[in-house]
Amino acid sequence: MKSLSSIVTAVPASGIRKFFDVVSQMKDVVSLGVGEPDFVTPWRVREASIYSLERGYTHYTSNYGLLELRQAVARKLMETEGLEYNPEDQILITVGVSEGMDLALRAIIDPGDEIIVPEPCYVSYKPCVIFAGGVPVPLCSDAANEFRTSADKVAAAVTPKTKGILLSYPCNPTGATMPTDEMQKIVDIAVDNGLYIISDEIYDRLTYSGRHCCVAALRGAYENTILLNGFSKAYAMTGWRIAYAAARPDIIEQMMKIHQYTILCAPIMSQMAALEALQNGNGDSDEMVTQYDQRRRLIVSGLNQIGLECVLPNGAFYAFPSIKSTGLSSEEFSERLLFEEKVAVVPGNAFGDCGEGHIRCSYATATDKIETALERMEKFLKKL
Numbered sequence: 001m002k003s004l005s006s007i008v009t010a011v012p013a014s015g016i017r018k019f020f021d022v023v024s025q026m027k028d029v030v031s032l033g034v035g036e037p038d039f040v041t042p043w044r045v046r047e048a049s050i051y052s053l054e055r056g057y058t059h060y061t062s063n064y065g066l067l068e069l070r071q072a073v074a075r076k077l078m079e080t081e082g083l084e085y086n087p088e089d090q091i092l093i094t095v096g097v098s099e100g101m102d103l104a105l106r107a108i109i110d111p112g113d114e115i116i117v118p119e120p121c122y123v124s125y126k127p128c129v130i131f132a133g134g135v136p137v138p139l140c141s142d143a144a145n146e147f148r149t150s151a152d153k154v155a156a157a158v159t160p161k162t163k164g165i166l167l168s169y170p171c172n173p174t175g176a177t178m179p180t181d182e183m184q185k186i187v188d189i190a191v192d193n194g195l196y197i198i199s200d201e202i203y204d205r206l207t208y209s210g211r212h213c214c215v216a217a218l219r220g221a222y223e224n225t226i227l228l229n230g231f232s233k234a235y236a237m238t239g240w241r242i243a244y245a246a247a248r249p250d251i252i253e254q255m256m257k258i259h260q261y262t263i264l265c266a267p268i269m270s271q272m273a274a275l276e277a278l279q280n281g282n283g284d285s286d287e288m289v290t291q292y293d294q295r296r297r298l299i300v301s302g303l304n305q306i307g308l309e310c311v312l313p314n315g316a317f318y319a320f321p322s323i324k325s326t327g328l329s330s331e332e333f334s335e336r337l338l339f340e341e342k343v344a345v346v347p348g349n350a351f352g353d354c355g356e357g358h359i360r361c362s363y364a365t366a367t368d369k370i371e372t373a374l375e376r377m378e379k380f381l382k383k384l
């Protein structure tokens with residue numbers, strides 16, 4: 001038998017998955033591990049999807065997605081960011097931002113092209129760059145600069161082989177957001193070097209103070225940027241697998257080709273649900289964000305009180321405290337905390353080497369569970 005793909009076999013499976021397989025077998029675990037809302041999708045959204053099924057909406061849609069949904073996405077981008085995208089050929093409905101990311105990378109990468117990836121970052125970015133034939137170039141950031149990359153670091157990482165940069169603010173796992181002026185400098189570097197910018201803005205509505213900085217809306221960024229966003233986080237719709245990409249028509253055309261031949265279209269019932277979310281779901285989303293904000297303050301002050309230094313993140317639903325004071329590695333800390341006190345967190349090194357010395361605690365979980373987790377963590381720390 002010949003060997004499996006060397007490119008794929010060289011990439012390790014996600015450490016998070018391995019960890020959660022263990023968690024799912026254990027009883028009485030308080031999980032601050034999973035990166036998904038604990039809320040159920042708002043009823044109006046579920047109902048819209050059920051109603052569409054009752055009316056017989058069970059077929060393929062256009063490869064681009066339902067025109068009505070693309071029009072609603074275009075309206076949102078115009079209303080919130082003043083961005084004009086033609087719903088006919090500049091918006092593609094995808095199966096999660098995950099698919100959008102894969103399409104965007106495959107549409108821009110030739111073998112050996114470098115993609116700059118600020119870290120710590122979402123676990124799938126580097127593997128997806130590799131699967132697309134590219135070379136990820138990680139850019140480390142740390143707690144001292146609130147886990148934001150900088151224009152200077154980006155400028156220093158650009159080589160003749162650089163094809164693009166992947167930006168994701170608010171950030172998973174750190175919750176960092178980027179000030180507009182620094183983001184503008186990064187955009188300027190990308191534009192000056194003719195780079196593509198892939199901007200994953202899945203946490204845009206989960207920005208707690210100030211306004212979300214939409215990369216495509218910055219000076220000069222529109223032509224270069226592939227904007228990815230979706231419904232999983234803001235509308236508690238992780239299981240629906242529905243999102244969108246917006247970009248120049250020639251970029252969307254190449255992404256659409258891959259999507260057309262591999263996926264055909266996103267499921268119609270999820271597209272109907274997404275349409276309802278965009279048209280009538282912002283109130284529900286705002287209520288969830290208000291609760292995340294309260295939990296954010298609770299968990300961050302709790303972590304600092306028990307001795308795990310943590311900055312107040314401005315976005316997403318993750319706290320990323322330092323565990324350096326314990327002398328344990330992030331994997332040791334997470335494993336021992338799980339087995340000794342039954343609290344699940346994610347080791348920081350799952351998000352890149354510079355995540356070492358930290359753990360990711362998701363606060364997309366009920367207040368009483370956060371309180372119990374903090375009590376158990378305190379007990380754990382006292383034992384060390």
Ligand SMILES: Cc1ncc(COP(=O)(O)O)c(C=O)c1O
Pocket residue numbers: 035095096097098099122168171172200202230231232238241242243
């Ligand atoms: C930054 C980021 N991008 C993308 C995703 C995946 O999103 P989707 O459910 O739309 O595929 C996640 C999920 O945790 C994420 O944190």
